[in-house]
Amino acid sequence: MTSQPQPLDNLAVIEQLLEQIPPARPQLVVLPEACLCFGAGDKFQREIAELHGQGDLQQRLAELAQQHGIYLLAGTMPIIDSREATKFSAASLLFGPDGSELARYNKIHLFDVDVADSTRQYRESNWTQAGSEVVTVATEFGVLGLAVCYDVRFPELFRALRTAGADVITLPSAFTQVTGAAHWHVLTRARAIEQQCAVVAAAQVGTHANGRATFGHALIIDAWGRVLDECEGATGQPQQPCLATAAVELSQQAEIRQNIPVAEHFARSKKVIHE
Numbered sequence: 001m002t003s004q005p006q007p008l009d010n011l012a013v014i015e016q017l018l019e020q021i022p023p024a025r026p027q028l029v030v031l032p033e034a035c036l037c038f039g040a041g042d043k044f045q046r047e048i049a050e051l052h053g054q055g056d057l058q059q060r061l062a063e064l065a066q067q068h069g070i071y072l073l074a075g076t077m078p079i080i081d082s083r084e085a086t087k088f089s090a091a092s093l094l095f096g097p098d099g100s101e102l103a104r105y106n107k108i109h110l111f112d113v114d115v116a117d118s119t120r121q122y123r124e125s126n127w128t129q130a131g132s133e134v135v136t137v138a139t140e141f142g143v144l145g146l147a148v149c150y151d152v153r154f155p156e157l158f159r160a161l162r163t164a165g166a167d168v169i170t171l172p173s174a175f176t177q178v179t180g181a182a183h184w185h186v187l188t189r190a191r192a193i194e195q196q197c198a199v200v201a202a203a204q205v206g207t208h209a210n211g212r213a214t215f216g217h218a219l220i221i222d223a224w225g226r227v228l229d230e231c232e233g234a235t236g237q238p239q240q241p242c243l244a245t246a247a248v249e250l251s252q253q254a255e256i257r258q259n260i261p262v263a264e265h266f267a268r269s270k271k272v273i274h275e
């Protein structure tokens, strides 16, 4: 997606994209980071932030999940837990096919980083409250582990998700053009390979209202590190909002884990390296 500041504009794009998803069920749809509001400045995000479990935006996402009978991960959206809160959580909310909220993950690693682009200084923690909980959730097709964007640079979180049973890791993102071109494919594939989990990495793409440029290249990666699908523009053309879709074979994943038992070997090396 190329999300814009106004949530209703982005919801219209989400509604159009959902009309195009394959008919198979169960189906997981992962939207990018900041899918409902991007490029407006963080203060605006605080203004539109909804109390957890209340508000029209959460209600509409729940309805869409139910209408399509899908698991819908709203990449991140600004969520507050009290009206007095000065900061919001960058929360990934998972809605189930019956419209109920199944999980909430608050982004743990915040992007307080200098980048050689026109934005230069990213200081996400100015307005965002860092999360403090590792989140996994059982679904009818396996256990999901939730991570977001900059989290991909911290393999310890992915280890923790795998240890907690994750089969599929969701990674809604808004990578910068500069860091994405250099690191996006390598980081996402590395996390999939080392944890032997499928990685569903949704992405923001293009130029947003505040001039920020995001890298795109939404990816679905299997536990062997194969890219099963990717959003790419035609050669020389900018990427448009689009869907990457794939069927993930979890039986192949079991075989990969059996043949290369990294989880067991980690437990062995733990005494030497981690304690």
Ligand SMILES: O=C(O)CNC(=O)[C@H](CS)NC(=O)CCC(=O)C(=O)O
Residues within 6 Å of the ligand: 033, 034, 037, 038, 039, 110, 111, 122, 123, 124, 149, 150, 153, 174, 175, 176, 179, 180
């Ligand atoms: O601020 C918003 O509205 C939405 N959030 C983002 O765009 C976030 C925080 S600024 N972006 C990243 O984490 C980029 C990470 C990245 O590019 C890297 O790790 O290289």
